Amino acid sequence: MEQKAMPNRRQFLALSAKVAAMTMLSACGAPKPTEESPATAAPQSEATAVPASTPAPASGEKITVSFMNWWGAERAPLMDACIASFEESHPNIHVVNDNQPWDNREERAATAIASRTPPQVIMTRREETYKFATQDLIIPIDDYVKARNVDLSIFYPSDLNNQRWGGHLWSYPLPGDGGVTSMYLYNKEMLRQAGFDPEKPPKTWQEAETVAKAITKVEDAGIKVIGLDVGATKGAVNEFPGWLYTNNGNYYSEDAKQVLFNSPEGVEALEWMVNFTNQINGGVDKVRDFFAGTENAVTDLPFYLDTQAMWPQGTWVFGHLKNGDPEMYNDKEKWGVALRPYNGNNPKATHRGVSGNYWAWGYVIPKGLPKEVQDAAYEWIEWWITGKDPKGKDGCYFLFEQSQVSAVKECTADKAWYEINPYWDVVVKALQTDVSVPITPVQSQIAAFVDGAIEEAYYGTKTPKEALDSAAEQAQPLLDKFWSGA
């Protein structure tokens, strides 16, 4: 009789399944609708739904905005100063500096935005912004811009364009993505010692070759001194586009529906990169060995050690130089800044930078936040990035303190820049040459094909033309598929 009362395995499994199912269902259930829920709130398209400033909650409680970003621990004091300044003028909003480690950044961003409790603001790369927008995970800020009459002409057009997708604006840019490929640092002393005028750095590919040949020292064991690396190091995210655009080429057509990187200009650019590397730098292996271990280095970079004469880098480099080699940074006679060389043999080529090919940081607001939280999140973004508060420690301050360029023209034009950086006029020129690349949410996949092609060309398994054509053959169907919505 007793045995009948005992559960058997089947009963146990059935019970466990019920318990698990109940747990799952309760976890997967839709959030309880609240009065502030976007589902019940007025549609975003109505400009009247957007307040001119965030009203304080009736209860008097502060609204907390969690700001997920990747600015790193070393910039946390600067960020905290900005937040404190913001909170001073916005006592009803509390911003939490959710400073995340860089490791697995993409994974963290994706899982955060896809979770049911995302942070209120997430720092995203341009392509991530586009992906999230395509997936209907974030809100556009057009209505806020309209309702609050934000003057968008304060931004460099290419930087602002990097935050547009599908006819909407999704964020404001910070920092400026300009100058990523359009300039390089050079070591005046090394040019002088090689017999060149340090005030006349190379302007064309051909001049760069001449200077590099004179400076580079390659032995059997490897490179001792390098004049210029044209992108043989791993992950040539910026280098090929940089040389492509200074050869009057384009990555895509203007409508981003056609790949153009395998155009004659693209092939010529890659051929030049490969030939330069093989003939002047002793081949791709030696270049990679030379730079091994320096990818994340702060101090022991060849440029700082006077073993690299020309260093194509973005505007962020000034802050790096300031931290990595303060002595060199302060000795402005030792280094200079010039615009990235263009192909002197191509009459149509000129200095031209690429903006928005990879980074182009924005700050997006996830969908589904209570209205007043969404408003507060926007308030923080606008205040911080547009820098309208002359007394506040906003984005201009944040970037200036780390010698990074802003996408806000007024910040970049600030006299203080010219005082601390005698080459600031070159930087401004570099920003003016920038072109915003029209990318799509499948950019990473296409960039992987191009990276593969560059590798094949460098290692000689394919000619540059074969490699780029092969990459285009893979990329174009992907682009077609994306635009067809399939």
Next chain:
Amino acid sequence: MGSQSVTVAESRAGVYARLSHFVRRHRNWVGFVFVLPWFISFLWFDALPFILNLYFSFTDFSIGAKPPTWVGLANYREMLAGDRLVWLSLQNTAYYVGFSVPLAILLGFSLALLLNLDLPGRTAFRTIYYLPSIVPVVASSVIWLILLRTQNGLINQILSFVGIAPIRWLTRPEWTKPALIIMSLWGFGSQMVIYLAGLQGIPDELHEAAQIDGAGSLGRLRHITIPLMTPVIFFNLIMGIIGAFQVFTAAFVMTGEGPLKSTLFFMLHLYDNAFSYYRMGYASALALFFFVIILGFTLLVNWTSDRWVYYGND
């Protein structure tokens, strides 16, 4: 007082009896309750993701709010016919598994044999050899990046003493996988301690008897130690295969896809599709395909075990 004590004692005895009766009556339930936390976590963290993965593999699904779209076998068709990186990554992974697993077994077993001898300082050596296996892979990868540098790297410095020219471990496609395999051997300590435990379980009488019968060291190793260790070798082989197939962190940190995608392992390809391209549906198909491959290898090794694993009662 006396009658009260008897009453309390009777009362206690009654409670124990009822409790005992309850436990006896519900003994299955008690056992099941203890198992329940694990079982629920198994359902939640293993079974459900597996089922969802199976479903997503037939869909076009990203991380967004949009629901998955059923695409049938399209992901599998793309994987088997359209994605050339699948086969390249499988080749790279097979190369890694093919070399790293046998070498790790050989090294772990050999060191365990040595450290099982009654030598002075063997406890210290056991600790020293075991330590690398508990160092996080990310940290050890950074150390190996320095060790494997072409110029001034310790490995090349050592090789130069015997007249070997510097090897471009991380910049030549033909050397990147061997570099990662060598690095993986650094963590042989975890296998070694399992072998040590196994070796200490072999009865001394067997060795003594063999010695009396005239067996030398090699003979005892071949006819006693190795046969009795085959269950342990079998265990390490299965775990090694599963672990090696899933190689990810070392390549992710040290080489990425490597020159000419020479270290694009299957897990890296899967990761790219899931977290760089947000193609969760396709990544699910890759994951399931890879699960089948690993399961296949595991079953194959399991099937062969009848022929070479000795459990003592054969």
